Amino acid sequence: MTDTHSTNADFSPSFYRRKARRYAQVAHDYLQSVYIDASVSGLTDDLVLLTRAKGLSPGNRSLDAGCGAGARDVFTLWSDGWDAYGVDAIPENIEVAREWHAEIADRVSVADISQPLAFDDESFDLVLCNAVIQHIPHRLTLDVTLPEFVRVLRPGGILQLMFKHGKGTLTLFDPDYGERRAFLLYNEREILSMLSGLGMELVEVDNSTGLGGIMYLTDTKGAAHCAFHARKRG
Numbered sequence: 311m312t313d314t315h316s317t318n319a320d321f322s323p324s325f326y327r328r329k330a331r332r333y334a335q336v337a338h339d340y341l342q343s344v345y346i347d348a349s350v351s352g353l354t355d356d357l358v359l360l361t362r363a364k365g366l367s368p369g370n371r372s373l374d375a376g377c378g379a380g381a382r383d384v385f386t387l388w389s390d391g392w393d394a395y396g397v398d399a400i401p402e403n404i405e406v407a408r409e410w411h412a413e414i415a416d417r418v419s420v421a422d423i424s425q426p427l428a429f430d431d432e433s434f435d436l437v438l439c440n441a442v443i444q445h446i447p448h449r450l451t452l453d454v455t456l457p458e459f460v461r462v463l464r465p466g467g468i469l470q471l472m473f474k475h476g477k478g479t480l481t482l483f484d485p486d487y488g489e490r491r492a493f494l495l496y497n498e499r500e501i502l503s504m505l506s507g508l509g510m511e512l513v514e515v516d517n518s519t520g521l522g523g524i525m526y527l528t529d530t531k532g533a534a535h536c537a538f539h540a541r542k543r544g
């Protein structure tokens with residue numbers, strides 16, 4: 311059950327603190343990673359997008375910005391031979407990642423991506439940011455977070471951005487956690503226009519897979535998302 315409204319809501323760092331272990335379990339079991347509806351027939355789940363991002367990336371150094379409790383995708387990429395890193399604002403999320411995946415303990419760290427990143431210019435081939443800007447005020451996303459992603463990407467590097475789209479705020483009851491949650495919504499055209507001004511271009515549709523362009527999907531909670539890959543020019 312979803313509803314949208316424009317009032318302020320609790321974007322809830324406390325949710326992630328309290329639910330870090332449960333979040334890691336839900337993520338690692340891919341419980342909320344399957345899409346119930348998508349604009350592209352082959353776009354069935356998170357792994358499809360990740361595989362596409364890997365294929366587009368010019369190299370194998372990656373940053374998962376807002377990697378979540380347990381840092382599932384950092385571990386997946388690292389297991390696949392990638393020089394993978396992840397950051398998340400919530401210390402409990404990083405603690406769980408280090409507990410569950412000791413091999414990547416020094417590759418995950420606490421950082422707020424609404425602030426400048428502590429990584430060098432042009433140091434990553436791939437930046438992933440999935441379902442995170444929904445927790446960051448619009449102004450900071452546009453003024454800091456997205457420009458920082460572009461800064462740390464190498465020329466030719468790929469940004470995978472997934473976010474809940476629409477206007478205002480979405481609140482819903484999340485059955486996997488037994489709680490109501492709230493998310494800020496974004497306008498995909500505004501984001502793309504801003505990224506274009508920073509030197510990024512949308513990766514267009516690949517005819518063999520149908521993946522590319524602006525892709526739309528609905529998650530298991532009934533929330534409408536937008537996802538795309540964009541490449542840094544140069």
Ligand SMILES: C[S@@+](CC[C@H](N)C(=O)[O-])C[C@H]1O[C@@H](n2cnc3c(N)ncnc32)[C@H](O)[C@@H]1O
Binds near residue numbers: 398424446
């Ligand atoms: C819905 S989860 C998504 C996690 C992961 N990207 C995934 O796709 O499973 C949102 C994550 O964003 C993190 N987050 C929210 N605001 C953040 C910020 N300003 N900086 C870094 N991480 C943030 C939360 O702690 C949480 O782990």
